[in-house]
Amino acid sequence: MRVWVPLDAAAKALGADEVAGALARDFDVTRNGTRGMIWLEPLVEVERDGIRYGYGPVEPDDVAGLVDVLRSGADHSLALGPVEDLPWMKAQKRLTFARVGVIDPLSVAEYEAQGGFAGLRRAIALGPEAIVDEVTQSGLRGRGGAGFPTGIKWKTVAGAKADQKYIVCNADEGDSGSFADRMLMEGDPLTLIEGMAIAGIAVGATRGYCYIRSEYPDAIRVMEAAITLAREEGMLGASVLGSAHAFDMEVRVGAGAYVCGEETSLLNSLEGKRGTVRAKPPIPALEGFLGKPTVVNNLISLGTIPWILANGGAEYAKLGIGRSKGTIPIQIAGNVKHGGLFEAAFGLTLDQIINEIGGGTASGRPVKAAQVGGPLGAYIPAKDFDVPFGYEELAGREGLLGHAGITVFDDSADMLKLARFAMEFCAVESCGKCTPCRIGSVRGVETIDRIAAGDADAIPVLTDLCNTMKWGSLCALGGFAPFPVMSALTHFPDEFSGRGTPRKEAAE
Amino acid sequence: MSHAAISADFSDRLDAIIALHKEREGPLLPILHDIQAEWDYIPEEAQPVIAAALGMTRAEVHGVVSFYHDFRDHPAGRHVLRLCRAEACQSMGADALADQVRAALGINFHETTPDGRLTLEPVFCLGLCACGPSAQMGDRLLGRANLAKVQKLVAEAGA
Numbered sequence: 252m253r254v255w256v257p258l259d260a261a262a263k264a265l266g267a268d269e270v271a272g273a274l275a276r277d278f279d280v281t282r283n284g285t286r287g288m289i290w291l292e293p294l295v296e297v298e299r300d301g302i303r304y305g306y307g308p309v310e311p312d313d314v315a316g317l318v319d320v321l322r323s324g325a326d327h328s329l330a331l332g333p334v335e336d337l338p339w340m341k342a343q344k345r346l347t348f349a350r351v352g353v354i355d356p357l358s359v360a361e362y363e364a365q366g367g368f369a370g371l372r373r374a375i376a377l378g379p380e381a382i383v384d385e386v387t388q389s390g391l392r393g394r395g396g397a398g399f400p401t402g403i404k405w406k407t408v409a410g411a412k413a414d415q416k417y418i419v420c421n422a423d424e425g426d427s428g429s430f431a432d433r434m435l436m437e438g439d440p441l442t443l444i445e446g447m448a449i450a451g452i453a454v455g456a457t458r459g460y461c462y463i464r465s466e467y468p469d470a471i472r473v474m475e476a477a478i479t480l481a482r483e484e485g486m487l488g489a490s491v492l493g494s495a496h497a498f499d500m501e502v503r504v505g506a507g508a509y510v511c512g513e514e515t516s517l518l519n520s521l522e523g524k525r526g527t528v529r530a531k532p533p534i535p536a537l538e539g540f541l542g543k544p545t546v547v548n549n550l551i552s553l554g555t556i557p558w559i560l561a562n563g564g565a566e567y568a569k570l571g572i573g574r575s576k577g578t579i580p581i582q583i584a585g586n587v588k589h590g591g592l593f594e595a596a597f598g599l600t601l602d603q604i605i606n607e608i609g610g611g612t613a614s615g616r617p618v619k620a621a622q623v624g625g626p627l628g629a630y631i632p633a634k635d636f637d638v639p640f641g642y643e644e645l646a647g648r649e650g651l652l653g654h655a656g657i658t659v660f661d662d663s664a665d666m667l668k669l670a671r672f673a674m675e676f677c678a679v680e681s682c683g684k685c686t687p688c689r690i691g692s693v694r695g696v697e698t699i700d701r702i703a704a705g706d707a708d709a710i711p712v713l714t715d716l717c718n719t720m721k722w723g724s725l726c727a728l729g730g731f732a733p734f735p736v737m738s739a740l741t742h743f744p745d746e747f748s749g750r751g752t753p754r755k756e757a758a759e
Numbered sequence: 760m761s762h763a764a765i766s767a768d769f770s771d772r773l774d775a776i777i778a779l780h781k782e783r784e785g786p787l788l789p790i791l792h793d794i795q796a797e798w799d800y801i802p803e804e805a806q807p808v809i810a811a812a813l814g815m816t817r818a819e820v821h822g823v824v825s826f827y828h829d830f831r832d833h834p835a836g837r838h839v840l841r842l843c844r845a846e847a848c849q850s851m852g853a854d855a856l857a858d859q860v861r862a863a864l865g866i867n868f869h870e871t872t873p874d875g876r877l878t879l880e881p882v883f884c885l886g887l888c889a890c891g892p893s894a895q896m897g898d899r900l901l902g903r904a905n906l907a908k909v910q911k912l913v914a915e916a917g918a
Contacts, residue, residue: 289889505827508826523823524787525822582889584888626883656888658847659850
């Protein structure tokens with residue numbers, strides 16, 4: 252009998268390796284990616300009569316009592332029923348993550364049986380110009396948060412003349428609250444490789460790099476194994492799937508610098524330099540890695556390309572709202588009852604995401620705010636949760652989509668402390684290239700400390716400083732650090748004023 | 760290490776690492792990662808050798824080594840325990856957990872226990888944001904961490 256136990260890092264952190272080891276005595280265990288329902292991990296699945304039934308969360312001590320139940324289908328307190336019928340699964344539109352949790356991530360046969368290679372085959376048949384047209388038509392925008400139209404970027408690189416061009420995948424997913432890149436790499440790495448190969452064919456690039464942060468050792472291992480497989484299968488190499496196109500790629504590992512998620516800093520790091528930001532222009536599309544035309548795309552953007560090519564850009568563009576087309580893998584994190592990854596068309600409100608899908612806080616206390624888009628994203632107060640999830644929609648509320656991670660906080664959150672953390676994080680991670688970020692963040696920490704000590708005169712100083720950082724910084728690190736700070740100050744002013752006298756702790 | 764650093768053995772191993780990556784595009788980070796995997800830190804003695812091999816100045820190599828949080832200029836304890844300090848874990852009590860762990864181990868972040876067994880480091884996101892607070896030690900990851908789970912992890916590693 253076949254049993255699945257995820258190899259995803261989150262499942263492992265909750266004991267999946269021990270559970271898999273114990274089940275291997277009685278079953279044929281496949282290690283799959285996670286379905287994204289992290290509160291149910293380790294989620295064990297068993298196939299009976301062609302249907303996959305779920306059990307979770309399974310602790311290693313539960314295994315002995317589960318062995319007979321998995322075989323017979325008898326009642327059990329951890330039984331969840333058919334996994335595909337769970338409300339969390341049924342309510343999603345899984346395009347990018349369609350295979351994650353379903354297949355063995357390193358089985359080419361299962362990958363192909365579930366639609367793998369279809370995008371690449373069609374891309375080869377279409378040729379470079381038509382591929383770029385499909386991507387442009389899809390309306391796909393940068394999933395790292397900048398939201399730049401992917402098709403336009405590709406067209407620029409395709410039109411550049413050079414002896415060598417590159418595809419660089421930004422897998423430096425440093426945002427707290429985000430784990431979509433990690434989940435895709437660990438659960439369906441071949442999708443990313445296929446997307447990068449398509450990008451290579453589209454723009455005439457024969458070499459690619461996937462820059463993965465060092466904090467993701469599991470993802471690095473799975474990606475490297477998948478690249479080896481892809482070479483054996485002819486998806487990578489001198490003749491991609493037997494075509495006239497050559498493309499090969501490798502993994503590069505970061506070294507713990509958050510700023511390397513910024514594309515020019517990433518390119519410097521890839522070249523073996525300090526990860527400092529480059530001034531633009533020149534844009535990386537024209538002068539990128541080693542000065543050559545380079546596509547730098549977020550991992551989720553590249554991972555979505557195979558679906559777009561297989562199904563057509565027009566089909567993708569039918570989903571979403573306004574200028575936010577297609578689906579977005581929403582990562583629901585922090586103090587939330589049902590945390591995980593939920594892929595849906597753009598347009599759900601934060602209220603639907605946090606309170607309905609996420610089930611409110613894990614602590615059972617009221618939701619106070621959610622930080623959307625990572626450490627540089629705004630704190631959105633619960634009263635503004637009617638905002639629809641989209642690039643322009645969030646920008647309209649002085650927020651940002653970022654990498655679509657949402658970190659939920661209950662009413663015990665100390666907003667001044669969180670604002671200080673944002674400035675301190677910026678100070679620690681600043682690459683040092685520009686003054687507003689390097690010095691401004693340090694002064695920001697000091698100014699917030701003055702406010703905390705009861706100096707109300709420091710509040711306008713902080714506002715002014717944030718304005719300088721926002722408009723004067725070279726990249727999004729210094730430029731966006733004011734988002735969490737100003738949103739905390741704007742929406743929770745009481746927590747910044749009158750701090751001179753010892754404050755009562757939030758009622759526990 | 761400082762004595763072993765100038766040994767022939769050290770030079771041979773260093774040369775082999777450099778030779779393995781030298782022809783790659785952007786070889787410095789892969790070289791530094793391998794050096795740290797070998798010696799657990801980046802020995803200062805290695806820097807001029809790398810600089811000469813890659814046609815860089817010593818200052819440039821030092822600039823890269825010192826830029827990245829991952830690269831250490833001295834060996835860590837035998838085990839490195841990393842506690843996530845980022846927002847998602849904070850929302851689930853990471854600050855309180857950090858206080859408890861520091862008190863239990865008797866060391867602060869970036870410090871090593873007197874017996875050299877364990878170094879405590881902060882980390883900003885392990886991508887385990889839906890099951891925080893999280894921790895990492897070697898290949899082992901910990902979700903929904905609490906003091907008891909962290910102590911068990913440390914004990915099982917023999918740290």
